[in-house]
Each structure stands twice: as C-alpha cells, then as structure tokens.
Amino acid sequence: MSQEYETFQLGDWKLQSGENINNAYIAYKTFGDPNTPAIVYPTWFSGAISDNFWLIGEDKLLNPKKFYIIVTALFGNGQSSSPSNQPSPGPFPKVSFYDNVRAQHELVTKHMGITHLRAVVGWSMGGAQSYQWATQYPDFMDIVVPFCTSAKTSLHNQVFLEGVKSALIAVKKSRSSGSGEISLDRKTVEAHTWSAEEKDVGLKALGRVYAGWGFSQAFYRHKLYETVLGFKGLEDFMVNFWEKWACSKEPENLLVLLQTWQNGDVSQQEPYNGDFEKAMASIKAKALILPAKTDLYFPPEDSEYEVSCMKPGVGTLDIFPSIWGHWAGGPGDSKEDVEWLDNKLTQFFEDNRGDEVNSLTEQVQNAL
Known part of the structure; x- marks a missing residue:
C-alpha cells in the first residue's frame, strides 16, 4: 500500500x-x-x-x-x-x-x-x-x-499516562501540572525546543515506562517477545522494540496526544x-x-x-x-x-x- x-x-x-x-x-x-x-x-x-x-x-x-x-x-x-x-x-x-x-x-x-x-x-x-x-x-x-x-x-488510565508524560518531561526539568495538562512552560519558544540529547533521554524513558503497560503480565511471563516477536531477550525487546518506537516520535507531538487522551x-x-x-x-x-x-x-x-x-x-x-x-x-x-x-x-x-x-x-x- x-x-x-x-x-x-x-x-x-x-x-x-x-x-x-x-x-x-x-x-x-x-x-x-x-x-x-x-x-x-x-x-x-x-x-x-x-x-x-x-x-x-x-x-x-x-x-x-x-x-x-x-x-x-x-x-x-x-x-x-x-x-x-x-x-x-x-x-x-x-x-x-x-x-x-x-x-x-x-x-x-x-x-x-x-x-x-x-x-x-x-x-x-x-x-x-x-x-x-x-x-x-x-x-x-x-x-x-x-x-x-x-x-x-x-482515572487509572489517567494515572498511567501521568507516568508516561512525567518520564518524558523530566529531562526538561519539568514536573506534571496535572492530568490533561501539558506541563512544559507554554509561554516560551525555548520550552518547546528539544536538543538531540533531551529527545534521546526523554523518549527512551517514555518507551520503558510504556513497556509495562502495552502488553500484559502473561505476555511477559510466556516470553512472547522472544517466541513470537523474535527478540533475543528482555533487554533486546526494551531497546529494539520500545525505545526504537519511542525515539521515532517527536516529544511535542506526544504531549499533544497525551493531553487529548487524558481528557477523553x-x-x-x-x-x-x-x-x-x-x-x-x-x-x-x-x-x-x-x-x-x-x-x-x-x-x-x-x-x-x-x-x-x-x-x-x-x-x-x-x-x-x-x-x-x-x-x-x-x-x-x-x-x-x-x-x-x-x-x-x-x-x-x-x-x-x-x-x-x-x-x-x-x-x-x-x-x-
């Protein structure tokens, strides 16, 4: 396609x-x-x-x-x-x-x-x-x-998303201002400019937090990330599935989507x-x-x-x-x-x- x-x-x-x-x-x-x-x-x-x-x-x-x-x-x-x-x-x-x-x-x-x-x-x-x-x-x-x-x-879903969001923005030395809000200082252009290092650290943190939510406990217990998805182990899965996914995204875009989701x-x-x-x-x-x-x-x-x-x-x-x-x-x-x-x-x-x-x-x- x-x-x-x-x-x-x-x-x-x-x-x-x-x-x-x-x-x-x-x-x-x-x-x-x-x-x-x-x-x-x-x-x-x-x-x-x-x-x-x-x-x-x-x-x-x-x-x-x-x-x-x-x-x-x-x-x-x-x-x-x-x-x-x-x-x-x-x-x-x-x-x-x-x-x-x-x-x-x-x-x-x-x-x-x-x-x-x-x-x-x-x-x-x-x-x-x-x-x-x-x-x-x-x-x-x-x-x-x-x-x-x-x-x-x-409410539980909002809490999960708070963890994802907070992992991302911690690298900007920012804390969450609450569910449904985008926590960075919204008044300055500088707050929205992410360095390569900030993106790398923040997005990888977001990916690892998300890893505990996207799949179930039984998925991990049965190691389907190895037997079905073909990864060599848990760390390989964390790096080459979750971190790879997260690092393909833009932080500011994810913050907009997180805020949209939390307010659903x-x-x-x-x-x-x-x-x-x-x-x-x-x-x-x-x-x-x-x-x-x-x-x-x-x-x-x-x-x-x-x-x-x-x-x-x-x-x-x-x-x-x-x-x-x-x-x-x-x-x-x-x-x-x-x-x-x-x-x-x-x-x-x-x-x-x-x-x-x-x-x-x-x-x-x-x-x-």
Whole structure:
C-alpha cells in the first residue's frame, strides 16, 4: 500500500478550549470507490496513517472493493496539524477528541460530499474517536466498532499516562501540572525546543515506562517477545522494540496526544454537559464493543458499564480472549488476534446488513 496521503485545509480551526489552530489541516488517505459505503478509520496514539493499514485488505472486512475506507490522522500525530509541522516552535493549543471528530466530519461532508457513513471503527485512541463520532453525530453512521478503548478515560488510565508524560518531561526539568495538562512552560519558544540529547533521554524513558503497560503480565511471563516477536531477550525487546518506537516520535507531538487522551470523555459536549450516562444513551448506531481480557488500561469491566448505559439492543460486548494485553487490538503483531477481530467485524457487519442497504440508498438519494 502507498505511504502517501492527502491533506484537507480547515482554515483557522476553533477548538473547544477557545483556542485556535491557525491554518489547520487534517491528513487522510482513502481506499476504494467513493460510490461504495464509507467507513472512517482514525489513527491511534502516536500512529501514522500507514500504521492503520494492517486491518485493510481484500481478504478482510475492511475491503477496498466493498467499502470506501477513510483513514484520518489525529491532530498531533505529525501528519495532521501538529507541533512538529508548525512554522515555528511554540505553544500548541489544547485539542480534544471533539475537535478531531469535528474536523473529520468537515472532511467527509464538505470535501468528500458524504452524508452518511456505514461505520466508524478504531483501536485505542482510534476507538475513542469512534465513540466520539457516535455521540457527536448520532445519526451519521450505522455501526461503530471501538476496540481496546473507552468512551471516557478512566482515572487509572489517567494515572498511567501521568507516568508516561512525567518520564518524558523530566529531562526538561519539568514536573506534571496535572492530568490533561501539558506541563512544559507554554509561554516560551525555548520550552518547546528539544536538543538531540533531551529527545534521546526523554523518549527512551517514555518507551520503558510504556513497556509495562502495552502488553500484559502473561505476555511477559510466556516470553512472547522472544517466541513470537523474535527478540533475543528482555533487554533486546526494551531497546529494539520500545525505545526504537519511542525515539521515532517527536516529544511535542506526544504531549499533544497525551493531553487529548487524558481528557477523553464523550459527555464533555452539548447537549450532555458532563452526563456520561446520557451521552452513552444517545448512541443510535449499532455498537460492537471489543475490549481485551488482559488490557491493562482498558479493562472489560469499563466496557461492560459503557454498554449497560446504551439503550437496549444498541450495544454488543465481546472480549478478546488474548494475553497480548492492549496489543490484542492492534497494530497487527498478534496474527491470531487480527483473525479474531476480523471475524467479529465480518459477522457484525453481516448481522446488520439492513443498515448497509439503507445507508447506500441514502447516499445515492442525496447525490441525485
């Protein structure tokens, strides 16, 4: 698959925080025929557009011969508007999932002329955007499939992210100013300029903290990093998987994404005004919720509560029977979990085919 992508200019983008992203743009890549039912498939924490390709193919549910697949990039991922691609270093405004999904809605409606989606699907922060779509534009899609994610970032998840963030910014002699905040001095350009050494030390620290969360205890106990992923030992895995991943990123971009993630909450928008149960009850799309049994930051118990808040017949819960932890849901390293996920997606779409017919009819009628 081609690594290239396109961008859509949003202009000066007003954010929930009251701030603006000046000359904002959203990056995206499409697969398939725009006359087929459309699926939005957003990126995840740190992920580039190409990091979503593992779930797309003619042998999978996300088949470009059957669907028009739109992969959208988060603000802060380095492809959409991000600190790393701004004209000069400096404070980046506070961004929310709401801001990201509003930009995606602008892309699909005003640029692509799409008036209805077949589905929104996503892993991790991509799944959080699926929930956001379902509550922000409840009538816009037939299906949502959030996997290994949550509609509201739990307190425990916020604590985990505080550790990741604090490891990164310690090299800047900065401490956390709290969950949902970017802790560096936001008033000076110098605070946003990272030396090569600061990047190396800070990002490697972030990677090692993250290593204890991405995979489960059982993953490490069974040494799947050796038997499946092919590393020579634990230190080889820490250096050549986790540190390598972290050092491929830009610190300022990660801080934007961390802040977005920590503030995740579908009720923080009109008309819900902080009422989480009301927000979840507003979901109209058929929802397939797929947590992983051993995910350390999105446990099945949280997903069970989310489904219980939906109206009867809306939400379906199934659980990855995997020891890969959060990585059960992506990005494709566990072949058995990819197969399990794709089978669940295929069956759910098949069970809700009536919506697909209605969705395509609506698209055609609106185009005439």
